[in-house]
Amino acid sequence: MRHWMAAVVLALLPSWGQAEPIEARAAPCLGCHGEHGQSEINDTPSLGGQQAPYVLIQLFMFREKLRVFEPMNEMAKALSDDDLRVLSDFIASLPKPLPPPDAGDPARLRRAEALARQFHCQSCHNADFSGRDNVPRVADQREDYLLKSLREYKDNSRHGYDGSMAEALQPVSAEEIADLAYYLARLR
Amino acid sequence: MTITTSPRPLLLAGALSSLFVFGVVFGAAAQQPAAPLPPGSPLAGRPDSEAAAKLSPVAPPPLAAALDKLPTAKLKLPEGFSIEVYAAGMANARSLALGDKGTVFVGSRLVDKVYAIIDQDGKRTVKVVASGLYRPNGVAFRDGTLYIAELSKISKIENIEDHLDDPPKPVVIYDNLPKDEAHGWKFIGIGPDNKLYVPVGQPGNNVLHDDAHGQIRRINLDGSGAEVVALGVRNSVGFDWNPQTKQMYFTDNGRDWMSEDVPEDELNRLTKVGEDFGAPYCYQGNISDPEFGWGRSCSEFTPPVGLMGPHTASLGLRFYTGTLFPDSFRNAIIVARHGSWNRTHKAGGDVVVVKLRDDGTVQSIEPLITGFLQDNKYIGRPVDVLQMPDGAMLVSDDWNGAVYRISYNKPKLASE
Numbered sequence: 387m388r389h390w391m392a393a394v395v396l397a398l399l400p401s402w403g404q405a406e407p408i409e410a411r412a413a414p415c416l417g418c419h420g421e422h423g424q425s426e427i428n429d430t431p432s433l434g435g436q437q438a439p440y441v442l443i444q445l446f447m448f449r450e451k452l453r454v455f456e457p458m459n460e461m462a463k464a465l466s467d468d469d470l471r472v473l474s475d476f477i478a479s480l481p482k483p484l485p486p487p488d489a490g491d492p493a494r495l496r497r498a499e500a501l502a503r504q505f506h507c508q509s510c511h512n513a514d515f516s517g518r519d520n521v522p523r524v525a526d527q528r529e530d531y532l533l534k535s536l537r538e539y540k541d542n543s544r545h546g547y548d549g550s551m552a553e554a555l556q557p558v559s560a561e562e563i564a565d566l567a568y569y570l571a572r573l574r
Numbered sequence: 575m576t577i578t579t580s581p582r583p584l585l586l587a588g589a590l591s592s593l594f595v596f597g598v599v600f601g602a603a604a605q606q607p608a609a610p611l612p613p614g615s616p617l618a619g620r621p622d623s624e625a626a627a628k629l630s631p632v633a634p635p636p637l638a639a640a641l642d643k644l645p646t647a648k649l650k651l652p653e654g655f656s657i658e659v660y661a662a663g664m665a666n667a668r669s670l671a672l673g674d675k676g677t678v679f680v681g682s683r684l685v686d687k688v689y690a691i692i693d694q695d696g697k698r699t700v701k702v703v704a705s706g707l708y709r710p711n712g713v714a715f716r717d718g719t720l721y722i723a724e725l726s727k728i729s730k731i732e733n734i735e736d737h738l739d740d741p742p743k744p745v746v747i748y749d750n751l752p753k754d755e756a757h758g759w760k761f762i763g764i765g766p767d768n769k770l771y772v773p774v775g776q777p778g779n780n781v782l783h784d785d786a787h788g789q790i791r792r793i794n795l796d797g798s799g800a801e802v803v804a805l806g807v808r809n810s811v812g813f814d815w816n817p818q819t820k821q822m823y824f825t826d827n828g829r830d831w832m833s834e835d836v837p838e839d840e841l842n843r844l845t846k847v848g849e850d851f852g853a854p855y856c857y858q859g860n861i862s863d864p865e866f867g868w869g870r871s872c873s874e875f876t877p878p879v880g881l882m883g884p885h886t887a888s889l890g891l892r893f894y895t896g897t898l899f900p901d902s903f904r905n906a907i908i909v910a911r912h913g914s915w916n917r918t919h920k921a922g923g924d925v926v927v928v929k930l931r932d933d934g935t936v937q938s939i940e941p942l943i944t945g946f947l948q949d950n951k952y953i954g955r956p957v958d959v960l961q962m963p964d965g966a967m968l969v970s971d972d973w974n975g976a977v978y979r980i981s982y983n984k985p986k987l988a989s990e
Contacts, residue, residue, distance in 0.1 A: 439635070446636040451706075452686055467637050510630035520633035542755065545708075547684055549755030550631050553778060556756075 408476045415461070415473075423480035431531045435482025440522040441474035443547050452545060482516075483526040490572040498569030501562050505554065515570060520547065529571035536563045625918055626831075632915045634955065636684065638665045638975025645953040646978065649945040653985050654900075657943065660968055660979040661691040661698045667970045667977055669761055669811075669890060670960035671713040671720070675735045678960065679703070679720055680970060680977065681713040683759045688713060688722055690738055691977065703734060703741045711811075712762035714770060716795065723760040723772060726751040728797065747797030752777065752786050757809040761890065761958075766820050770795055773824075775809040780829045780854050780865060788853055790824065790844075804844055806875055808853035812890035812958065818905060819934060821845060823879070825888040825909065828857055830916040837861050839888040840878035841909070843934060850875050880936025886922025887912035890958025890970075894927075898965025899982045903927060908967060910956035913947060923947040925956050925969055943969065943980065 415433075419425050423434015433441070447453035448462035449470070465473070502508065512518050515525035524532065538544035539551040540563065546552060558566070641662055649657055666682040667689065673679065678691040688704040704710065704722060712723025720734040722744050728751075729744030731737075752758070757775025764770050769792040776788040790804040790813075804824075813824035822844040828837035837857035852859065852875035854866045859877025862870065882888040891909040906929045913923030925943040928936055946954040955973040962968060967980045 439633075443633070443636050450686060470637070509626075518630070521630060542753070546755070547636070548631065548633055549758065552755035556778070 408472055412473060412476055415477075418457075424483045425528055425531075429530050429534055430528070432483035432527055433477045434480040435516070436477055436480075436523050437517040437519060437521065438474045438478035439520045440517060441477045442470050443520055445470050445473060447547065452547075482523065483528075485526050485572050485574050488572070489574065490568065494565060495569050495572065498565040501558075501566055502569065505558060505562075505566075507554075507566075510550070510554075515573060524570050525573045527571060529567050532567035532570055533564065536567060629916055629918070632952065634666065634684070634952075634973045636665055638663045638667075639973075644974055644976055645946070648948060648953060649943055649978075650941075651943055651980065652941075655942070655980055655982050657978050657980050660977045661700050662974070662976040663700055664689045664691075664977070665975045666972050667975050668711050668957045668972050669713050670958045670968055670970055670977070671715045672960055672962070673715050673720070673735045674718060676963070677735050677738065678968065678977065679713045679715060681711045681722070683709050683711040683972065686710065688720075690734075692738060701738055703738060704731065704744055707744070709759045711759040712772065714762045714764045716764045716768070719795070721747075721762060721764070721770060721795075723762040725755070725758045725760070726753045728762065728770065728772065728793070730795075747795075748772075748793050748800065750800065754778075754787070759811070761811045761813065763813055763815075764795070765792070765815055765822065767792075768795065769793060769799075771803070771813065771822065773807060773810040773813075776807075776853060779831065780863065782854065782866060801847070803847050804842075804849055804851060806851040806853045806855070807842075808857075812888070812910070814892045814907070816843075816905070816934065817893050817895050821934070823891065823893075823907060825882060825891055826851065826853070826878075827887060828884065829854070829863070830885070832857070832861075832864065833884075834917050834919075835884050838881035838884045839886050839911075841880040841882055841888070841891075841907075841928065841936060842876070843879045845876075851878075852876070879930075879934060880928060880939070882909065882911065882926075882939070883921050885914035885917040885920075887914065888922065889956075891928075892959050892961055892967075894961060894967070896961055896965025899967075900984075902929065906930065908942060908959045910959050910969060912955050912957055912972075913952060920947055920950055920952075923952060923955060925959065946971075946973075 418427055418430050419433045423432060425432040445462050448458040449465055451459055510521045511524055517523040540555040542552055644659055646657055651657055664680055666684045667680045668683050669681040671679045676693055680689040686705050686707050687702050688710050690701045690703045692699050707724050709725040710722050714721040718733050720731045722729050727746050727749035729746045731741055731744050734741055754777035756777045760772055762770055762772050771790055771792045773790045774787050777783055788807055789802050790807055791800055791802050793800045807826055809827045810824045813822055815822050824842050826840040826842055828839050840858055842851050854863055855870040856862055856872040856875050858881055860872050862872055888909055888911045891907050894903045894906050894908055906927050909926050909928055911922030911924050914920040923946040924941055926939050927942045929938045931937045952973055954971045957970045957972045960968040969978045
C-alpha cells in the first residue's frame with residue numbers, strides 16, 4: 387500500500403527538480419557553453435574553471451536583470467537561490483578552457499603583455515589570470531567574448547556588479563582592448 | 575690646424591653600445607616604463623610588491639544570508655548593550671531612513687532594490703518598495719515622502735507609508751548628476767534647513783576632476799535650487815547634523831594606494847558654504863598628495879575634526895539624541911566603518927562611538943560593535959546606522975543583507 391502511494395507522489399514531482407542530478411540540470415547550459423568547459427559558439431563564453439562566486443554573481447545579475455542579455459535572462463529567471471549556488475559550484479568544477487591552436491603573433495602578444503602590466507590587470511585577476519573569488523578567470527576565454535565584455539564594460543552598456551571594471555577600463559583605448567583580448571585568449 | 579674627428583664617432587659608438595647593453599639587461603625584464611596609471615583607477619599608485627598584488631576590492635555575496643547564518647553571536651558590545659536581528663533577507667542592505675509611521679527604509683548599492691521594514695507589534699516584515707533602480711544606495715524621508723538616490727538621479731515616492739503594498743513608481747526630481755561608476759553611489763540626507771544633501775564622489779581613486787565632482791550639493795525637496803556646499807570631498811557615504819550647532823558632520827573615505835597606514839578616513843564638519851576639504855591635493859588635513867600636492871599646501875584647506883583610521887571605510891553616521899543609552903552617548907556620533915580592502919590587516923569593520931569636545935572636535939573614538947572581522951575575514955560589514963524613537967540604534971550589514979538592533983540595559987551593581 388505504502389509503495390503504491392510513494393510511486394504516485396514521485397510521479398507527480400516536476401521533472402526538473404531537486405531529484406535530478408546536477409549534470410542533467412546543467413545540460414541545457416552546456417548545449418551553448420560547451421560540454422567540457424569550452425565554448426565553440428561565437429560570443430558565448432567558456433565556463434570551465436570559472437570562479438564559483440563570480441558565476442553566482444553573474445547568474446544572480448541575469449536573474450534580477452541587473453545584467454541584460456535576453457537568452458540568459460530567460461535561462462536564469464526561474465533559478466532559486468539554491469540553484470544559483472549548486473550551479474555555480476558545478477560550473478567551477480568543469481575543466482578550464484584550453485588555448486587555441488594558433489599561438490598568435492609574438493610581437494602583438496608582447497605588446498599586450500606589457501599593457502596588462504601597465505593597467506595592473508593581474509592585481510585582481512591573479513598572476514595567471516585565473517581570477518579570485520568575485521574576480522573571474524579570463525585566461526583562455528574566447529577572444530570574441532573578451533572583446534565584447536571589455537567594450538561593454540568600457541562604455542557601461544554592461545554594468546558590473548560594482549564599479550571596478552568601469553574604473554579599470556577608463557584609460558584603456560579600443561586598440562589596447564583588442565590587443566588584451568587577443569593575448570588573454572591565447573595564454574599558454 | 576687639423577681637427578681630428580675620429581674620437582667623436584668612437585665615443586658615440588661606445589655610448590650607443592652601452593645603451594644597447596642597458597637595453598638588453600632591462601629589456602629582459604620586459605618592464606613597460608612606469609606610465610601614469612589610468613585616471614580613476616583604483617590601482618593608481620599601486621606598488622609592485624607581492625603584498626600589494628594581493629589587495630583587490632572585496633565584493634559581498636549578492637544573496638542575503640539565512641537567519642541561522644547571521645553573525646550576531648560573534649559580535650561584541652560593551653557591558654549592558656545587546657544586539658539582535660531586526661530584519662533580514664534584504665540583499666545588500668545599505669543606507670537607512672525612518673518614516674513617520676515607523677517604517678524603516680533600506681537602500682542598496684549592488685542590487686536594484688529599496689526595501690521597507692514594517693514593524694507590527696514587534697513582528698517585522700520586509701517588502702520591496704522600489705526595484706529596477708541603478709544603485710539606489712541613498713534613502714531619506716521627510717513629511718510622508720521617501721527620497722531615493724540612484725547613481726545619477728534622485729526620485730521621490732509621496733505618501734509611501736500609506737501604499738507599502740502597492741507603492742507608486744518613483745518620480746525623478748533631480749538628475750543633473752554625473753554618471754561615473756567610480757564613487758557614483760550616493761548617500762543622501764535632509765538637513766534642518768529642509769534641503770536634501772547629496773555628495774558627488776571624485777570619479778576615481780586619486781584623480782583631478784571638473785567642478786561637477788568631488789563635492790557635496792544641496793537641493794530643495796522639489797529638486798530646484800541646486801548649489802554646491804562643500805568641495806574637496808573624495809567620497810562621502812554618510813552625514814548628519816549636530817543637534818546643538820546644526821552643523822553638518824560627514825565622513826570622507828581616504829585615497830587608496832598611498833600606504834597601508836595613511837591617509838586615515840576623515841570626519842569633517844561643514845561650517846560655511848563652499849568650504850574646501852582638500853581632496854585630491856591634501857588628505858587627512860596634513861598630507862600633501864604625492865601626485866597632485868605639488869605647488870599646493872594643506873593650509874589652504876579645512877582639516878578634519880577627527881581621523882577615523884586608515885582604510886576603515888567610514889560610512890554612515892548619526893548623532894545620538896536618545897535617552898536609552900548611557901548619558902555619555904548624548905550628542906556623541908555613532909559611525910559605521912565598513913572595513914578595509916586596501917590594507918593587508920583589515921581595519922574598521924565595526925561600529926564606533928565618537929565623542930566630541932565642547933568645541934565640536936573629536937575627543938575619543940571607542941568601539942561599540944566589533945567582531946565583524948574574524949581572522950582578517952568579513953563575517954559582516956556595517957554600512958549605516960539609524961536611531962529609533964525608543965532610543966535603540968539600527969545597524970545595516972550589506973554583507974549579510976540584514977539590519978540589527980542595539981539596545982541598552984543598565985547593568986545592575988553587585989550591591990543591588
